[in-house]
Amino acid sequence: MQTAKQITVFLENKPGRLANVLSALAREKVNITALSVMDRHEHGVLRLVVDDPAKTAQIIQGLNSPLTETDVLLVELKNQPGALAHVCEVLAEEHISIDYAYCSSGGRNGKVMGIFKVSNADKAMRVLGSGSNHAERRRLERRPMVDRRSYHKG
Numbered sequence: 001m002q003t004a005k006q007i008t009v010f011l012e013n014k015p016g017r018l019a020n021v022l023s024a025l026a027r028e029k030v031n032i033t034a035l036s037v038m039d040r041h042e043h044g045v046l047r048l049v050v051d052d053p054a055k056t057a058q059i060i061q062g063l064n065s066p067l068t069e070t071d072v073l074l075v076e077l078k079n080q081p082g083a084l085a086h087v088c089e090v091l092a093e094e095h096i097s098i099d100y101a102y103c104s105s106g107g108r109n110g111k112v113m114g115i116f117k118v119s120n121a122d123k124a125m126r127v128l129g130s131g132s133n134h135a136e137r138r139r140l141e142r143r144p145m146v147d148r149r150s151y152h153k154g
Contacts (some may be wrong), residue, residue, distance in 0.1 A: 001128055003121060004033075005053035006072040009065050011044040017065075018046065024059050025050070033074075034104035034115050047102065049074065049115055073124055075114040077103070084114055087128065094127045096120050 011017040018037065025032065031051040038045040050056045053069065060067050077083040084103065091098060097119035104113040118124045 001073060001075050001125060003071050003125070004049050004074050004115075006070045006115065006117070007048045007050065007053055007056050007060065008068045008070060009046040009048070009060055010067070011046055011065060013039070013042070013044055018044065020063060021046065021060060021065065024063060025056060028055065028059055030056050030059065034102060034113055036100075036102040036115075047115075049104075049113075070117060071121060073114075073116040073118060073121055073128075075116060075128060076111050077114045079110050079112050087114060087116070090127055091116075091118065091124060094123065096124050096127070 009021060011021065022032075033049040033051065035049070036047040038047075048056065049072065057067060057069065075087055077087065084101075088098065088101075099117040099119065101114060101116045103115065116124070
């Protein structure tokens with residue numbers, strides 16, 4: 001697990017805008033690790049994790065597209081049912097909010113990367129840990145989630 005810079009690009013909702021950005025990055029040999037595209041009424045939101053964030057920002061600025069940079073967590077996941085759910089459960093147990101998340105496509109050795117924007121990255125890194133012993137201990141010590149809603153009969 002590690003942190004990375006995510007580049008968020010705001011694109012006009014017009015044909016070819018996404019293709020222009022991706023083609024410009026390809027011409028400059030920027031490798032995209034993961035991406036997400038969302039539709040908004042006034043613009044599209046492209047989120048990228050790349051191998052060279054500084055070069056990516058420079059290329060996108062050259063296209064006159066507005067962008068921001070954000071720190072996100074990169075969590076290596078097995079490409080199997082429940083892997084993503086497990087990470088979300090651990091974060092929920094520790095009261096860490098997930099602002100948004102997305103995944104890379106298939107990676108090396110059957111692994112994918114989960115990209116998480118969370119409310120507390122330092123705490124998330126501590127609770128997710130980096131070693132398998134920690135992860136195994138957390139799995140065994142898992143406590144049930146508490147439903148804090150109260151229901152009144154009346």
